[in-house]
Every structure is written in C-alpha cells, then in structure tokens.
Amino acid sequence: MARENTSRYPWIPAFTGNPVVPYVPTREEIIDVVLKALDLREGDVLYDLGCGDGRIPVEAAKKYPIKRAVCVEIRDDLIEKARERVKEAGVEDKVDIIKGDFFKVPIKDATAIYMYLLTSVNEQLRPKLERELRIGTRVVTLDFQIPGWKPVRTIGGSGWQRTIYVYVIGESNKKRRPFF
Ligand SMILES: C[S@@+](CC[C@H](N)C(=O)[O-])C[C@H]1O[C@@H](n2cnc3c(N)ncnc32)[C@H](O)[C@@H]1O
Secondary structure (H helix, E strand, O other): OOOOOOOOOOOOOOOOOOOOOOOOOOOHHHHHHHHHHOOOOOOOEEEEEOOOOOHHHHHHHHHOOOOEEEEEEOOHHHHHHHHHHHHHHOOOOOEEEEEOOOOOOOOOOOOEEEEOOOHHHHHHHHHHHHHHOOOOOEEEEEOOOOOOOOOOEEEEOOOOOOEEEEEEOOOOOOOOOOOO
16 A cells, blocks of 8 residues: 655655445435535535545535535545546545545544544544534534434434434533533
C-alpha cells in the first residue's frame, strides 16, 4: 500500500495498519435519505469517514450549498475511484480527498459527519468525535449506532441499510447528571 498523503494535507501521518471496516457502499437509492438526514446547509463542511468511492461527498457537493466535503479513505483503489468520481462530477473545487486513517485525520472543522462503519469502530471513534467536534455538529451513521450516545432521530426500520441514526454533538452525548 502506498504511504503518501495528498500534498494538501502533508501533516497527516500515513496509514500503516489494515482497514478495520470492509468496503460496502451506501446503496444509491438511499443516498438522498442520508443527505437529508445530515441536514446540510450553506457553509457546512461534511466529512465522510471511510468514504469508499466518494459517492456521499460527491452527491452532497452536487446537491447542497455546502462549503466543502471531505472524503477520508485508506484504500488506494477506492481513493482512485473517488478521484475519478469527483472529476466526472466536476466538483473538484468542493471535494477534498484525504488518503489516511480516520483515527488520525483531524476533523475539527467538520459541521457534519457521515459514518457507515461498525458499532465497535464507532465506539472507538467516539472519544475523537467528542474531543474534536463542536457543539451542534451533526453525526449521521448508517445501520450501526454510536454506543453511549442517544440519537436525536432514527430514520427507517430494521434490515440491511435501512436504519439511519442522527446524532447532534452537545445533545446526543450529554452526560447524565447524578440522581442526587
Ligand atoms: C462500509 S464502507 C462505507 C463506504 C462509504 N462511506 C459509503 O457509505 O459508500 C467503509 C469504508 O471505510 C474504509 N476504512 C476502513 N478502515 C478505515 C480507516 N482506518 N481509515 C479510513 N478509512 C477506512 C473502508 O476502506 C471502506 O471504504
């Protein structure tokens, strides 16, 4: 696996381990539902952590007046696919592609996050999300919840790629007060 980073983000350490989540793309038919759940507004900065072929950032950049979408992915082949997709859609000015490990890539400027990962990985990412994200940032996950957080909204029902969890920093991760 190549170890280079995009020249735009030279400070991000290159990924040296193995992917922790397999590649399963979000179905084309539910992309619009995901984007709606993200509640994207003018000026938003959307990160897809483990973006695969970049379908979510590209569609977001095409359809919403966001400032920027950032696609974070460790697999070279998928980075290549994402680059092609961005070029085909003509959204190079709005989509950044970062080859790197989502545990290490800074996400401080995000106002919306999408994650189609696994419950165990969401749990491992939770401290990073709590540390780096600002109050009011939306975090949307597909199929897998973030343990310890309370969704402000759950869309859909049971079955594969049918449940979308919407979290908001400051509300979903509020610590419960002790009873006394
Ligand atoms: C289930 S797929 C979701 C792809 C895309 N978000 C979508 O919804 O179509 C998870 C993605 O995370 C990537 N991934 C796994 N571990 C990663 C890591 N540590 N850092 C960055 N990406 C990772 C995988 O290569 C895969 O493309």
